[in-house]
Every structure is written in structure tokens, then in C-alpha cells.
Amino acid sequence: MDRYLYRGQGMSGRFLIGHLGINNTVNHGTVYHIYGSDVDPNTIGQCTGIKDSNGKLIFEGDMLKGVLGMCTKFIGTSRKQNGKRFVR
Numbered sequence: 001m002d003r004y005l006y007r008g009q010g011m012s013g014r015f016l017i018g019h020l021g022i023n024n025t026v027n028h029g030t031v032y033h034i035y036g037s038d039v040d041p042n043t044i045g046q047c048t049g050i051k052d053s054n055g056k057l058i059f060e061g062d063m064l065k066g067v068l069g070m071c072t073k074f075i076g077t078s079r080k081q082n083g084k085r086f087v088r
Contacts, residue, residue: 003049007059008032008039017057020044 006020016034023031032041045060052058 003047005047005057006045007032007043007045008034008041009043010034010037012038015043017047026062 003019004019006016007017008020010016016037016039018034021033021036023033025031030041032039032044043061045062048058048060050058052064058064
């Protein structure tokens with residue numbers, strides 16, 4: 001299921017999408033990885049399970065631009081709070 005996917009920026013600068021692994025080590029603290037590659041914890045976002053108009057998955061932290069309803073434009077960031085997804 002898509003909503004269990006995560007995206008994060010690897011140390012090479014490329015964004016990776018996959019399942020998130022977390023290792024707690026004594027010397028290095030908490031290390032996050034996707035497909036065995038370490039990722040920057042500040043760039044990790046969970047998939048919302050929703051696709052945009054181009055069929056691309058939307059992740060937490062994505063910048064969104066579009067129209068709500070018939071006439072309201074919005075630009076915002078997808079977030080999750082108290083188990084609910086919203087655009088801020």
C-alpha cells in the first residue's frame with residue numbers, strides 16, 4: 001500500500017522512495033535509511049496515499065498548488081496532524 005512508503009533525501013542528494021528503516025546506535029545516534037541508504041531525517045515524509053493530477057504520489061511536506069472547489073486557489077504544504085491530513 002502506498003501510504004506506508006516514505007521519501008527522503010539520501011546522502012548523495014538523490015531522493016529515495018521506499019520503506020523506512022530506523023537503527024539506534026550508541027556512537028551515531030538514530031540512523032534512518034531507505035533501501036539500505038542513509039537518509040537525512042529532516043527530509044523524510046510519509047506518503048499520503050493520494051496521487052496528484054499527474055498520477056504522482058503526494059508525500060508529507062510536498063508543496064501543493066491547485067484549486068479547491070470551483071474558485072479558490074491554494075499553495076501549501078501537505079502535513080499530518082492528529083491522524084488527519086491537511087494542507088497548510
